[in-house]
Amino acid sequence: MLPTLTTSSLLLSCLNLGALAALNGHCPPLGPVLPAPTQPGKHEAIPAAATALRDILTQMTASYNNSAVAIGVKSIHETDLLFEYTYTPPNKDKRGVQEVDLDTVFRLGSLTKVFAPLALLKLKDRGVSLDDPITKYVPELRALKDQAREDSPVWTVEWDEVTLGSLASHMAGIPSDLITDIAPFGDLSAYGYPKANSSKFLGCSGFFGTPACNKTIFFEHFGERPPPQVPFSPQTVYSNIAFPILSFAVEAITNQPFADFVANEIWKPANMTRTFATKPDDALGFIPAKDIWWPADLGFEGPEGGYFSTITDLHRLGDAILQHKLLSPVQTRKWLKPVTATSSSGLLVGQPWEIFRAENVTSDGRLIELYTKTGDLISYHSLLVLIPDYDLVATLLVAGPGGAGEASGSAMTLMMSRLVQTLLPAVEKAGKAEARAAYAGRYVDRDTNSTITLSLDDDEPGFKISSYVMRGVDVPATDPGSTLPPATVPRLDPPMRYRLYPTSANSGRGQTSWRAVGTRATAADVEKQDGLFAWRMNSCITWAMMDRVTFEFGARDHFVFDVQQGGKVKGVEAVGYGVRMKRECK
Template sequence: MMLPFHHSILIALAMNWKGAWAALNGHCPPLGPVLPAPVHASNNPAVVSSVAAFRQFMSDLTEKYNYSAVAIGLKSIHEEDYILEYAYTPPNRDARGVQEIDSNTVFRIASVSKIFPVLAILRLHGVSLDDPVTKYVPELLDLNKQAREQSPIWTVAWEEITLGALASHLAGIGADMSFDYTPYGDFTPYGFPPVNESRLLGCSGSLGLPECDKTVFFERFGERAPVQLPFSPDAVYSNAGFAILGFAFEAATNRSLREFVQHEIWAPLNMTSTFATKPDDSLGFIPTDDVWWNSTLGYGEPAGSYYSTINDLTRFGEAILRNEAGLSASQTRKWLKPLSQTSSLGTLIGAPWEIFRIQNVTTDGRMIELYTKDGGLITYQAMFALIPDYDLVATVLVAGPQLENEATVIDSKLFCSKLVENILPGIEQASKDEAALTYGGTYRDEASNSSLVLALDDDPGFGIKSWIVRGVDVIATWPGFGFIPNPVPPKSSPLRFRLYPTTVWTDNQTSWRSVAQPATPETIAELESLLLPPQAMCVTWGQLDRATYMLQAQDHFVFTLNEQGKAESVELVGYVVSLAREETSV
């Protein structure tokens, strides 16, 4: 018979693993938000202060920029205005483009473009990411005729590659074709052999060369050896994979991918300043004498050719988080999931997300996931990030000459990291301040002699400070709970309960779950020092909903909200009792 999964099982599991505990005070919250996202973040004093600090950081940094422009936006889906809007215009810029940077300025977004072909595929009925790509592009099989040898070293296992493998960089195919060095100079001083003129590609779309079109791709890409087998442990970044996704989309629909993206994704979201090809020069920032503003990627357009603005990408991010990007809520949640890993403990890969896991920003030290897509095209950099735990969209657009031409670092990833580092603690405080007003305080039912006290501190979620049901102290007696009840608990118990929201809610009710931590932080740290996997004792995913009574979960709390959105009562589902919130708590 399977025992309830509580503290004794948790300790037993820990003795079989190894690792290092990282969360504050040994808590292990479920992955995701530990409190509802704030809806008035921009007015919170902690956010105002952190925004000012980030502005100062950017001002100090960009005052040294003579040629490079920066535009940054941070927005909550719950507010009309930006939490942060920042723009820097360098003293030197090309006369062809805008002369003052703002959130409507067009930049090249490079590989951020990859989000759109994936979304287009996901919106097709009857097409699945699990479909083999050869179902739609069978001519890929002929590419192996161009290979140096007919062996797994030189030929690609196209029949094993799915659309999802291409979207998540798990196809194992070569990174690119049109960025070959040979057209751009003599590279023999670097150890390369003299160029075989008969093998010159002769195209790229940049620096005066024509773009490589689809015909060139099918004539030459087969010369590229595979990097890995499909679905190997590590992802292999491939621009070519997204070009092939475009081929598959057009074969499946008999419709231009560009046309679909423009009319079915951008137009409904009013993304009027987002373009598949170069817009009028007057709309964009162009670094002095820049040649990359005009460059094209030919067959690789879906991988990195698009142009956009802070405002348009923010609208797009809001649509994703609101489930308004043409996918259902369930489809969106599925889209915002990792599909492969990398050699970095902090980086997972989605379709096409780069998912960064951070634990060093918030007070409680818990893991937060940033769903990002970055891009770079020589003089243009872009970073698009969703922070679902707080319903935030962050966008960074940068353009300028090669780094050595400026006095300090110019990097969209750095700016996005500093944005998160500076402002997320303020956002966290805003969520706590709002949650305290919405849910905190004392709940009571005099008839059953039951009460609950919820309070916030530096740890994640709500702390359950007191929990009495029918006169029984739940926290004090919980150590004796099991299939063979022991009503006499240990004299002193380190048991601590935290309460966390789930993704299940209605307009006037929200579902929460409690998590018991049966050991002290010191005991957890000692156990973790003996274990191999990092955070091996953090097994909340296997702990929820385990202890039940009459098939109702002991850890299940359902709050009912009033017309002002404040909790007025809570049902302790497993205990079949409802408690009213005391007025002084509102």
């Protein structure tokens, strides 16, 4: 049972949610609406948010007598963490650490799954693609058909249709696991099961004192398991075993043990010095009292959930991903995209990301995506969170026996939600303060009688554009939208309302690319129109309307800023209008 939050902490959450303003008719593109802050730790909003979050976590862990917690939040642009929290319970195993800190080792469980897709992406220079069939590298999978009851999609996997990417995104349709079979663990007739046939026992699992299973056991028995789906079915089915299979491919390509490749090509360049593929010295880790899971050996299934790490090392991993130290920028951007959906509108799936989508966090109420990977191994729970919109990494590690008043996987996810709801609005304020100082103000070109003013004086997304005049023409009052301009210039009432948003394009030489999005609709107009449809936000089609109207190949909605060293802007070009304006004032 989760701890009960006090009135003060619930009030904090309610205030955060109650303060959320509507998008006010705007439809920002998905992604950041302002540049991510580079010095959020210096903003005054952060300490207050950190104090509120620490109070919430203190209340949530108050009943934890046997469970440990370690949490960190970091901007990739700063050395110090924005927030950290650790909790050491009064009861713990004497073999492990007696005081939890950011360098305490925990088991990762399924967070381990991040490393197999990342390893394969790092093999691009060897011609490896996630679209490759798994049988290109592990052809012996085809022989598993011989173990099935019959050769049909109901009983066998068509391995030649299974790609590396489908395995990484749980879309392969293959059985979920091998070592979790419950038949060997006692008489289960009270649950309706028949008497177990001992010839079907694997004789291994790594649990409850049994030896770990090896790769040979997998190829001798996995074909007996019927698949839950066919590859690329609409019904995504989570699969543990997919990641050991991916590790077989890495080993075949590199001719070295998977753990060695990961250690040399991922952990070493990311400076992850306390991450392990097998159990480290007990003195490095937190071990719950009477725990049997700390030493459990998953054998060949290690790449699905057998690794160990710390808050510090996971932050180094997140930094390395978002700073493109492990993959090229384009590879990283591609990796941090959804691949498929689930039956939850708030959860998409990547390779292997679990992508939470929140609309109740920021002051403008826009959609934010959190790229996460969770892990659970009975008494150990882990969570890595990447928030690309803000260049943030959050990590949560929890260990305990479960049960009433103790930590659990659901408690950890609730902690993550509280963290996002409490800390992200403060980071948003820091980003607005930096963007206001760098970009806000009036831009003018007197030779063409052109001016544009940018402000951040409301809770709506991106920059507000006002006094938008090009060559003496009032653009908001005359913009006909994405159509051929009529012969007679219209006078719009009400005029268009514009917001300006950054793109991912940055020259690296002081130029940043932005796009303007306009609407005449009010929030009431949008609500009324969208209410006619069976799905949400029907009118929000910015993705299909950007870059449409051009003049001499320059888009009307395209703005390019000249950024000086130090981050302040000296001018902007309205590309479609062929006008360059200088920044006159904030």
